[in-house]
Amino acid sequence: MNKQYIGKILYLSFVLFLWIHSFAYSQDIQLAQEYFVQGKYDKAKDIYEKLAKNSQNWRSIHEGYLLTLLNLKDFETAENFLKKQIKRDEENLSYKVDYAFILQRNNKIKEAEREFGKVMGTAKKDKQKTLWVYESLEKYELYELAETMLLESRKQEKNKNIYAYELSQIYVKLGKKKQMIEELVLLYDADDSYAEEIMGILQDELRKEAEQEMLEQYLIDFVQEKPNHKAANELLLWLYIQTKDFNKAFLQAKAIDKRFKKEGAQLFELGKIAFENKDYTASDKILSYFVAQYSNDTFFYIPARRYMIRAKEEIIKNDYPIDKEKVKAIIDAYQELINSQGEAKAVEAIKDMASLYAFYVDDKDKAIMLLNKAMNIAMYDDKFVASCKIALGDIYVLKGEFGEASLLYYQAEKSQKDSPIAYEAKLKNAKLSYYKGEFEFAQSHLDILKNATTREISNDAINLSVFIQDNTGLDSTEAAMKDFAKIDLLIFQNKTENALEDLDKMLQKYPNHSLTDDIYWSKAQIFTKIGKTDKALEMYQLILKDYKFDMLSDDAHFEIARLYEEKIQDKNKAMAMYQEHLTLYPGSIYVAEARKRFRRLRGDKLN
Numbered sequence: 001m002n003k004q005y006i007g008k009i010l011y012l013s014f015v016l017f018l019w020i021h022s023f024a025y026s027q028d029i030q031l032a033q034e035y036f037v038q039g040k041y042d043k044a045k046d047i048y049e050k051l052a053k054n055s056q057n058w059r060s061i062h063e064g065y066l067l068t069l070l071n072l073k074d075f076e077t078a079e080n081f082l083k084k085q086i087k088r089d090e091e092n093l094s095y096k097v098d099y100a101f102i103l104q105r106n107n108k109i110k111e112a113e114r115e116f117g118k119v120m121g122t123a124k125k126d127k128q129k130t131l132w133v134y135e136s137l138e139k140y141e142l143y144e145l146a147e148t149m150l151l152e153s154r155k156q157e158k159n160k161n162i163y164a165y166e167l168s169q170i171y172v173k174l175g176k177k178k179q180m181i182e183e184l185v186l187l188y189d190a191d192d193s194y195a196e197e198i199m200g201i202l203q204d205e206l207r208k209e210a211e212q213e214m215l216e217q218y219l220i221d222f223v224q225e226k227p228n229h230k231a232a233n234e235l236l237l238w239l240y241i242q243t244k245d246f247n248k249a250f251l252q253a254k255a256i257d258k259r260f261k262k263e264g265a266q267l268f269e270l271g272k273i274a275f276e277n278k279d280y281t282a283s284d285k286i287l288s289y290f291v292a293q294y295s296n297d298t299f300f301y302i303p304a305r306r307y308m309i310r311a312k313e314e315i316i317k318n319d320y321p322i323d324k325e326k327v328k329a330i331i332d333a334y335q336e337l338i339n340s341q342g343e344a345k346a347v348e349a350i351k352d353m354a355s356l357y358a359f360y361v362d363d364k365d366k367a368i369m370l371l372n373k374a375m376n377i378a379m380y381d382d383k384f385v386a387s388c389k390i391a392l393g394d395i396y397v398l399k400g401e402f403g404e405a406s407l408l409y410y411q412a413e414k415s416q417k418d419s420p421i422a423y424e425a426k427l428k429n430a431k432l433s434y435y436k437g438e439f440e441f442a443q444s445h446l447d448i449l450k451n452a453t454t455r456e457i458s459n460d461a462i463n464l465s466v467f468i469q470d471n472t473g474l475d476s477t478e479a480a481m482k483d484f485a486k487i488d489l490l491i492f493q494n495k496t497e498n499a500l501e502d503l504d505k506m507l508q509k510y511p512n513h514s515l516t517d518d519i520y521w522s523k524a525q526i527f528t529k530i531g532k533t534d535k536a537l538e539m540y541q542l543i544l545k546d547y548k549f550d551m552l553s554d555d556a557h558f559e560i561a562r563l564y565e566e567k568i569q570d571k572n573k574a575m576a577m578y579q580e581h582l583t584l585y586p587g588s589i590y591v592a593e594a595r596k597r598f599r600r601l602r603g604d605k606l607n
Contacts, residue, residue, distance in 0.1 A: 029060065036068055044068045058085055066098060075106035093119055093129055097136035116145060124153040127162070134166050143170045161190040172201065177211055181218055188231035199238055215239060228259055237266070244592070246274040246282035254289070264290050268300040268307075275311055280318070283311040302341055306349050309333045313356070321531035327360045343377055350374040351388055358395045359494065367395050386412040386421050393428060397435075398493050406432055423452040427460060435489040437482035439468050471514050480510045487522065496526050517547040524559065533567045554585040558594060565597065575601045 028047050035044035048065040051057045062085070069078040082099040089095065100115035123133040130153040137146040147170050150163040164187035171180035184198045206212050216239055222232040233256050240249035253270045256262060271286035287308035294301055309330060316326045334353040338346040351374050358367035371392045378384045393408035406429055413425035430445035442464070449461035471481045483506055490499040503519050503526075510516075524539035536559075543556040561577030564570045578598035582591060 041071045078102045094136045101140050120149040124156050161186050246279045250286050264294045268304045280311045280314040320529045347374045347378045386416045420454045423457040554588040558590040
C-alpha cells in the first residue's frame with residue numbers, strides 16, 4: 001500500500017470525523033432549542049453547559065444559552081459566561097450590552113449603569129458601533145437608553161439627519177408621536193426612497209383624528225418656516241389625500257406644482273384620485289384649474305380634460321331631478337374635446353358620450369353607433385374594446401335584449417381574464433341573471449367574485465349574494481324575490497313610474513315580508529331622483545321606525561341628514577342628524593363623511 005493511498009485514507013477519515021462531530025453538535029443544539037420551546041429550561045441548560053465547555057461553541061450557543069439562563073434566573077452563571085466571552089472578544093460591544101443587561105436583571109443597578117455608560121461612550125464615537133449597540137439595546141427593549149445613545153452619537157457626528165430611521169423606530173415603541181414625526185420628516189428629507197415606508201408608519205401610528213391634526217399642524221409650521229422643504233410639502237399633500245380632504249390637498253398640490261415645477265403631474269393625479277373617491281366637486285375644481293393653467297400639448301392635458309368633463313357629468317347626474325339641458329351641455333363638451341383632439345386621441349370621450357345618450361337622452365341607437373365607432377378606432381386596444389363591450393351590454397339590457405347583453409359581457413370577460421374589467425363583466429352577467437330571476441345561476445357567478453382583487457367588485461358581489469340568500473331561503477317559490485328583481489331591472493332601465501307602481505303592489509301582495517325595508521329604500525331612491533323629497537323622507541323614516549336594527553338603518557339615517565342639508569336646506573336639522581349619526585352608528589361607513597359635513601355646517605375652516 002503506497003504512502004499516497006494511506007494519505008487519502010487518513011484525510012477521508014479526518015473529514016468523516018469532523019462531519020460526525022458536526023452532526024452530533026448540531027443535534028445537541030436542536031435538542032436544546034426544543035427543550036427551550038417546551039419550557040424545559042433545566043434540560044436545555046444541561047446541554048448548553050456541556051457545549052459551553054468548548055470555547056469554539058460559544059458564538060453558536062450565545063443567544064440560546066443566555067435566554068435559557070434568563071428564564072431560570074441564573075444570573076451568576078450568565079455573568080460568568082459573558083465575562084469569558086468578553087475576555088476572549090474585547091471588541092464585541094453586543095456581549096458588553098448583554099453583560100450590562102444581566103447585571104440590571106440581577107439588581108446590580110449601579111454596576112449595570114456603569115457598564116451601559118462604558119459601552120455607549122465607546123459606541124458613540126463610531127457609526128457602525130452605534131448601530132450594533134442600538135440593535136442590542138432594542139433587543140432588550142431598552143428604548144430610553146437607545147434614544148440617549150443615538151442622540152449623543154448624532155451630536156458627535158454633527159449630522160442632524162443621521163440615525164433618523166432608528167430614532168423613529170424607538171419613538172414608535174415609546175409612543176412618542178411628535179418625536180416620531182420629526183424623525184420621519186428628517187428621514188424623508190435625507191432619503192426619499194423611504195417615502196413609502198414612512199407613509200405606512202404614519203398611517204399605522206396616527207389613527208386618531210387628534211394625532212392626524214398634530215401631524216398636519218407640524219407640517220404646516222414646517223412648510224411656513226421652510227417653504228421649499230420637499231419632504232414636508234409632499235407629506236402634507238399625502239396627509240390630505242389620506243383624510244380625503246381634497247380641497248386642502250388642492251391648495252397644497254398647487255403650491256408644490258409651482259415650487260418644484262411639477263408640470264401639473266401631481267395636480268392631474270390628485271384630480272383623478274378625487275374623482276375615484278367620488279368627490280366630484282373637488283375633482284372638477286382641481287382639473288378645471290389644470291386645464292386652464294396648462295396648454296393642450298401638456299402630457300396630461302387630454303386625460304385631465306376628459307376627467308374634468310366626467311366630474312361635471314357626475315355632479316349633474318347626482319343632482320336630482322336631473323337637468324336634461326345640463327346633460328346636453330356635457331355631451332357638447334365631449335364633442336368639443338373630440339373635435340379639438342381628433343377621434344383617435346379621444347376614444348374614451350366617445351365612449352363616455354355614448355353612455356349619456358343611452359341613459360339620459362334615451363337615444364340608444366346613437367349610443368350603439370358611437371360605441372361601435374370607438375371600438376373600430378381602437379380595435380387593437382383589447383382592454384378598451386372590452387370596456388366598450390360592457391357599456392354596449394348595458395345598453396342592450398336597457399333595450400331588454402338580454403341574450404345580446406350576456407354575450408357581450410362574456411366576450412369582455414374572456415378577453416381580459418383575471419382583471420378588474422373581467423370581474424366587472426362577470427358581475428354584470430350575475431346581475432343580469434338576478435334581474436331574470438335566475439338566482440342559482442347568479443350565485444355561481446357571485447361566489448367567484450367574492451374573492452375578486454377589486455374591492456368594490458368584491459363588496460358588490462358579497463352584498464348581492466347575501467341579499468339573494470336572505471330573501472330566498474324562507475320562500476321556496478322565490479316569488480317575492482323574482483318580483484323585486486324585475487323592479488330592480490325597471491329602475492336600471494329608468495322606468496321609474498312602472499317601478500313605483502310595482503313596488504306599491506308588492507307591499508300589498510307581500511305584507512311584512514323580509515323585503516319590505518328594501519322596498520321602502522327603493523321607493524326613497526326613486527322619489528329622490530324625481531325630486532319628491534318629502535316622499536323620500538317618508539320612506540326613510542319608515543325604515544328607521546320599523547327596521548331600526550336592520551342593515552339599511554344607518555344608510556337611511558345618513559340619507560335623511562343629506563336631504564335636510566342639500567334639498568330642504570335646513571342647516572340646523574342637518575347638523576343635528578349628522579351629529580346623531582356619529583353617536584347612533586359609530587361603525588357606519590358614513591362616519592367620516594358625516595363628521596366632515598357636520599364640521600363644515602358648523603363653520604369650521606376645512607379648506
